[in-house]
Amino acid sequence: MIASPGDVNDGRQAALHAISSWNESNTRTRGVVVVPLRWESVVPQAGDHPQAIINAALLENADALVGIFGSRIGTATPTAISGTVEEIDHAIADGKRVHLWFSTAPHPNDVDVEQLAALRKFRDDLAQRSLYGTYANADELIAKVWAAIEGDIAALGLGTPEPVPTRSGVKLVVQSGSDNISEQDSRGRLRNRVRRFIDVRNEGDVDADELTARAGDRPANILYEGDRPRTVHAGQLQRFRYDLSFADGIPTSVEVKWAEDGELHERVFDI
Missing domain, CATH: 2.60.40 (Immunoglobulin-like)
Structure with a gap:
């Protein structure tokens, strides 16, 4: 699952690119397809809070979560300071693999100072119970998400690589x-x-x-x-x-x- 507030579209696209390129390079030989789960793909539905619908459609079906932050913490939900934080807390409580990255790029001129302060407080609290990462640009995040996928595949015991008699090396x-x-x-x-x-x-x-x-x-x-x-x-x-x-x-x-x-x-x- 790709989780984030709405201000990091470049980061979300970088995560998608990493997943797509990993699939192109590994699916055929390793028998594993990594499926990106995003709120954009959730079918509109009435009868519950939007975050509860997203949790049921995406989070409950995810093996791992990638969380990306820029300068916003996100919109509050009935049970958490933001939808993204709720997704992260639920994923951790469920024992899922969780990877979090914070952008170090300059903040926009119209940055919401309250959102930024809330995000920094969340990051400081997170440092007491988790190891998070940072990224400076989309290319760096692509490489880091790729590495996270490799770790998740191994930790979940998925996709035994086929024996390769010889390697071609770096080309x-x-x-x-x-x-x-x-x-x-x-x-x-x-x-x-x-x-x-x-x-x-x-x-x-x-x-x-x-x-x-x-x-x-x-x-x-x-x-x-x-x-x-x-x-x-x-x-x-x-x-x-x-x-x-x-x-x-x-x-x-x-x-x-x-x-x-x-x-x-x-x-x-x-x-």
């Missing part, structure tokens, strides 16, 4: 791309902006650990957070965005470093 594919984005300036005029990125996909069957990436023909790394090591799981894609100054040209190569089963590797990819 990285590096590609460049761009998106055209329309946005308004301070005068309300539309303008187009190009958002460029480098995609690093691991098409192998072994995780690429401690992976970093940098534009190979630049003295300084122009890839956003490219120097921050991260794990690119088998079948997973990691996207590095970058901006160009007037003096820069589009990079022609990318230098990638990673660890595979504890052994360090590096390679320059032409793009």
Whole structure:
């Protein structure tokens, strides 16, 4: 179950992406499908409080819960300070696997200070009885939800992997791309902006650990957070965005470093 207040749509989409990509990489060989349960899929129904309907439709059918918070605690219910907190408390009481992450991204300018204060109090109380995590952006949350799924599958005793006689190892594919984005300036005029990125996909069957990436023909790394090591799981894609100054040209190569089963590797990819 994906539980959250309504201000973290990017986080909810990241959790969905992690589940979808995990299924694409593992369902056929491991015989397990991870089904995302969300309030958006609940059929409208009368006769009970909305939270009770959501609990019956989703929480009671969930093996694990992913909770995501931004700057709001959520709307109160008859029995809890928010629907999300009620879902979390019920899941913990039922002995379900529960994973909680709090966003460290800057809060919006119109943040509700009462909601933010309530969220911080909940987080501080939670620290006395649980271990929670944080995430800075959607890409980081995708990797963390993926890791949580792996832990849940093992803890629940689901999906024994088929014997694999040989492993292909890490197989990285590096590609460049761009998106055209329309946005308004301070005068309300539309303008187009190009958002460029480098995609690093691991098409192998072994995780690429401690992976970093940098534009190979630049003295300084122009890839956003490219120097921050991260794990690119088998079948997973990691996207590095970058901006160009007037003096820069589009990079022609990318230098990638990673660890595979504890052994360090590096390679320059032409793009």
